[in-house]
Amino acid sequence: MLYIVATPIGNLKDITLRALKVLKSVDLIACEDTRHTKILLNHYNIATPTTSYFQHNRLTKGEHILKLLKEGKGIALVSDAGTPGILDPGYHLINLAIINHIPMTFIPGPTAFIDALVLSGKPTHQFFFDGFLPNKSIARKNRLRELAGFKTTLVFYESCHRILSTLEDIREIFADKPIVCCRELSKKFEEIKRGAAGDILEEFKKQKPRGEFVLVV
Numbered sequence: 001m002l003y004i005v006a007t008p009i010g011n012l013k014d015i016t017l018r019a020l021k022v023l024k025s026v027d028l029i030a031c032e033d034t035r036h037t038k039i040l041l042n043h044y045n046i047a048t049p050t051t052s053y054f055q056h057n058r059l060t061k062g063e064h065i066l067k068l069l070k071e072g073k074g075i076a077l078v079s080d081a082g083t084p085g086i087l088d089p090g091y092h093l094i095n096l097a098i099i100n101h102i103p104m105t106f107i108p109g110p111t112a113f114i115d116a117l118v119l120s121g122k123p124t125h126q127f128f129f130d131g132f133l134p135n136k137s138i139a140r141k142n143r144l145r146e147l148a149g150f151k152t153t154l155v156f157y158e159s160c161h162r163i164l165s166t167l168e169d170i171r172e173i174f175a176d177k178p179i180v181c182c183r184e185l186s187k188k189f190e191e192i193k194r195g196a197a198g199d200i201l202e203e204f205k206k207q208k209p210r211g212e213f214v215l216v217v
């Protein structure tokens with residue numbers, strides 16, 4: 001059985017009883033970064049062996065994990081944070097398991113964009129999650145222009161390195177529309193800023209933005 005296990009996006013207490021039980025009982029945990037996952041495992045005294053499974057070893061390691069699954073082993077798949085498969089390694093292994101008729105289940109838990117969407121107070125009956133916007137400003141603005149035609153809430157992931165330039169582009173395309181910028185969700189310095197992109201940008205210019213971000217437009 002392949003167990004796709006969501007893990008905390010910050011606060012180590014955001015893990016379900018079922019997730020802990022699965023992580024304790026499987027034969028192997030496939031982790032995006034074993035050192036990162038060890039912090040969680042040590043916190044809960046889980047001694048299950050781990051192996052790395054990430055973007056660049058996904059083909060070879062995927063085959064190895066598939067072989068173990070075919071032998072009847074129980075394997076948990078986790079990423080560094082949140083839900084595997086949501087902009088994290090998982091997609092390839094999940095599809096490999098599907099093609100090979102390996103039974104699988106999902107142990108749900110945090111996903112950063114769901115936290116942000118709920119906290120935003122924006123309509124949630126229809127929303128469009130666009131992951132990370134393009135790196136380059138021209139491509140990013142083009143994508144934002146396309147999305148501006150959508151009549152739904154828009155949700156984006158962003159890093160501290162690009163948050164200022166992305167906010168500049170959102171200001172250009174969406175003008176004064178109120179947006180929500182969620183930083184470091186569930187962590188010690190969690191912060192929710194609400195307002196026009198230009199106003200949030202000015203605040204961040206006074207204090208350099210750090211951490212991880214979700215933008216809701």
Ligand code: SAM
Pocket residue numbers: 009010079081082083084085086087088110111112113156157158159182183184185186187212213214
């Ligand atoms: N699999 C993850 C999930 O379920 O949300 C997403 C992984 S993606 C590689 C990493 C991005 O998720 C970050 O750049 C940030 O945009 C967002 N993110 C993850 N944790 C976050 C947090 N605690 N606060 C705000 N954003 C977060």
